[in-house]
Amino acid sequence: QTVVTQEPASSVSPGGTVTLTCGLTSGSVSTSHLASWYQQTPGQAPRTVIYGTSRRSSGVPDRFSGAILGNKAALTITGAQADDECDYYCVLFVDPGTRVFGGGTKLTVL
Amino acid sequence: EVQLVESGGGLVQPGGSLRLSCAASEFSFTTYWMTWLRQAPGKGLEWLAHINQDGRAEYYVDSVKGRFTISRDNAKNSLFLQMSSLRAEDTAIYYCARSEADFHYWSYWGQGTLVTVSS
Numbered sequence: 632q633t634v635v636t637q638e639p640a641s642s643v644s645p646g647g648t649v650t651l652t653c654g655l656t657s658g659s660v661s662t663s664h665l666a667s668w669y670q671q672t673p674g675q676a677p678r679t680v681i682y683g684t685s686r687r688s689s690g691v692p693d694r695f696s697g698a699i700l701g702n703k704a705a706l707t708i709t710g711a712q713a714d715d716e717c718d719y720y721c722v723l724f725v726d727p728g729t730r731v732f733g734g735g736t737k738l739t740v741l
Numbered sequence: 742e743v744q745l746v747e748s749g750g751g752l753v754q755p756g757g758s759l760r761l762s763c764a765a766s767e768f769s770f771t772t773y774w775m776t777w778l779r780q781a782p783g784k785g786l787e788w789l790a791h792i793n794q795d796g797r798a799e800y801y802v803d804s805v806k807g808r809f810t811i812s813r814d815n816a817k818n819s820l821f822l823q824m825s826s827l828r829a830e831d832t833a834i835y836y837c838a839r840s841e842a843d844f845h846y847w848s849y850w851g852q853g854t855l856v857t858v859s860s
Binding site: 665720722724727729730735 | 776785786787788791800802836841843844845846848850851852853
């Protein structure tokens with residue numbers, strides 16, 4: 632069974648840079664996993680931020696970027712703003728029949 | 742603008758059944774895979790099932806296999822999730838989402854419908 636890991640929580644100062652990661656308990660994340668990232672504020676539906684590891688979804692500010700760092704997928708926010716404070720979820724493409732979410736990271740901007 | 746509107750949620754007793762619907766508009770429904778996902782109260786997101794364009798290919802997460810059935814009516818631009826043998830742990834907000842086949846992600850999400858399984 633594929634288990635995707637994320638930091639439960641992270642924090643960043645306004646204007647600062649933060650990197651959230653998305654890994655596997657067994658093995659490495661690669662571009663073939665087509666990592667996607669979603670942000671969710673309380674009471675709202677998720678919003679797509681990054682797809683295909685590093686592609687920004689339409690309307691997403693360029694302070695958001697995605698990449699593979701080491702053996703994990705990573706979402707980096709450069710120049711964090713107060714309204715970036717929310718939950719972030721990564722998803723990995725495992726096979727045509729399977730998508731697996733990480734547990735999510737609660738990002739605090741303070 | 743693309744719209745996905747879920748309906749059919751509500752309170753159901755353990756062991757009961759419920760059918761969720763998702764009405765799609767402002768895009769060519771027949772050309773997209775579609776997905777159901779859920780989020781239990783205070784918990785993370787979970788992919789449940791997806792279905793291909795003509796409804797002939799379906800995939801499910803293990804926890805709902807044999808209990809949930811995804812289907813679609815392309816003539817009515819609608820997606821469905823038939824849920825049976827419901828358990829307390831199925832209590833969640835259920836979302837439908839449009840899948841992008843090239844990079845296997847969800848580009849549009851509905852606002853969700855709440856399903857509560859309780860006696």
